[in-house]
Amino acid sequence: MQVEIVPQPKTLKFTGRWFEFDGFDNLPEFLSREFKVPRGRWFIEEVEGEGIGLNVEKNRVEVWGDRKVYYATVIQLARLKPGYLPEVSIEEEFDFSFRCFHLDIARGGVPKLEYFEKLLRLLFLFKYNYLAVYVEDLFPWKSYPEIGVDRGRLTCDEWSRIVSYGSQLGIDVFPSLEILGHMENILTLPGFRRFSEWHRPEEGCLDISNEEARVFAMTLLEDALDQTKSNYIHVGGDETWALGRGRSLDATERFEGPKLYLEFYREVVDRVRRRGKIPVLWGDMISGMYLREREASIWRELMESDLWKSVIVANWDYRSESKEYFKRKIRLFSERGLKQFVCPGLANWNRYYPDFDIALTNLRNFLDAAREEGVDGFMITAWGDDGEECLFSFIEPLILAAIEYGEGEGRWEDKWSALMGEHRSIVDVRRSLGKMEVAEYLKPTLFQPRSKLKGKENVYEYWRSTFKTISGLSLPRDLDFLRRCIEVGLKKIDGYDSISDYISLSSIYADLWLEERKPNGLERILGRFWSVASHRDLELRLHRGVED
DSSP: OOOOOSSOOSEEEEEEEEEEOOOBSSSOHHHHHHTTOOOOSBEEEEOOOSSEEEEEETTEEEEESOHHHHHHHHHHHHHHSTTEEEEEEEEEOOSOSEEEEEEEOSSSOOBOHHHHHHHHHHHHHHTOOEEEEEOTTOSOOSSOTTTTGGGTOOOHHHHHHHHHHHHHTTOEEEEEOOSSSSOHHHHTSGGGGGGBSSSSGGGOOBOTTSHHHHHHHHHHHHHHHHTOOSSEEEOOOOOOTTTTSSHHHHHHSSOOHHHHHHHHHHHHHHHHHHTTOEEEEESHHHHTTTSOHHHHHHHGGGGGOGGGGGSEEEEEOOSOOOHHHHHHHHHHHHTTTOEEEEEOBOOOTTSSSOOHHHHHHHHHHHHHHHHHTTOOEEEEEEOOTTTOOSOHHHHHHHHHHHHHHHHSOSOHHHHHHHHHTOOHHHHHHHHHHTSHHHHTTHHHHHHSOGGGGTTOHHHHHHHHHHHHHHTTSOOOHHHHHHHHHHHHHHHHHHTOOOHHHHHHHHHHHHHHHHHHBOSTTHHHHHHHHHHHHHHHHHHHHHHHHHHO
16 A cells, blocks of 8 residues: 655655554644544654654654644544554655635635634645635624625634634635625625726726725725734735726726726735735736736736735636746746735636636646746635535545645645545546536536537537446445436436426535535525426426427
8 A cells, every 4th residue: 555645745755564553642632633533652752853754663753844744744644544554754845835725705605614624624634824715795894794794704703713723723814805896795785885986886896986985995904904813814906897997987087997906005005014914916907917908008007016016916827728828927927026826726616516627737737837937825716606506525636636736746636535535436536527528518508408408419428428437336425416417417418307307406406515505695506406497397388288
């Protein structure tokens, strides 16, 4: 049996020998309890050594360096072969000092406290050291308790407990805010519509030409700063495309979007710095990314400001591009002397299951480029556009894959199987469901009209082959839901899907959602299953009418 450690260490020497293991006498009680490591005769001894590492001898583990790292490694070793520890010597080092996972909870799936704790345990085990929680309206705003209350927002107690639990694991938890763009869930509330830049608050951009709106934004910021123990806070700044095009344009008859942006973030950065914290800012608007060239050239002028030397730029790009492409993206900021974190994505948004092909290519090439360009940190992003349909459990293997691509050799399938105790055949199912043919076509196949499914024979041939492969396997409940989705999709293609098929999927999905999340937002997802069921009911009624 091979010894697998996440991420792959600098050196790992395994003698092939396994010792009987009954538990540790002095593993910290919190770690022992949370990771279910028994108490026993084995002793962990801190010794002097360079870097980070450990030696396993009979009944004794010598450790040195960063406690968070070597304790995670010790717990990993204890999971590989229950009741045994391998005789190994391990040295570890990291290319990235800032290793962060960034989770969107704002699109309809707010994790329960228990899931936050599970996620933090995984991050500790995989040797991340930061968690950013993307909140939009769902932070526990003390100044505006009405914001987010109907969408399952975090309470002050929940936020405090999440931060505290992370701290006990050595993981810094900080909020990822939106206080300029992406504020639609705030600006559509009756009391805040007047702060909208656009006349349609659903656009989500704040009118920062309005003094009252700026004060409102700064109050939100101060609320978040008051409850942030981390040295970092993410201050948003992405996709503010409506800025300068609505009420502010009406007032001046001049487009001043970039000017307003710079003035606003000058105050934001000043407030954050005065509180002794480091602001993180999305990099798309200041660099003109993802805009038509005419608009991009106007926004790119912002890059000349010295203000951005006081922030860390979150350089995001989620495409499956080449390493050289990402190097060019990185140099766009580094050649101007700006510090940055690279931000790959897990391709889990607008889908019921992540597109592993896109995600893994993006992770590998973006992180490789960052390492070679000397970038010091990364934030792995998971988004929830269109209701957060993708269960959190589906992205957990990709969280491991990300750290393995960033700091190891990329053999995430072997590592997941060894560390999580999942048979390799099940890991292969996870990977096969992440092919484009399933990840990209599952949702439209279930919910689009039957007429739009024609001309996709190659896709559905892959479905038939995959379903045949996995139909006899005993799968975890979340993967079994995907299998049932494929089965119903194939029945729909062949014309014999039933109303009960969709109601059954709805029920299974609801149970899976509620294991991870608060109920808020679930009705939006369930409504899609019930809607397609009603359409099928109508089809069958019309068909019977024709026959009569």
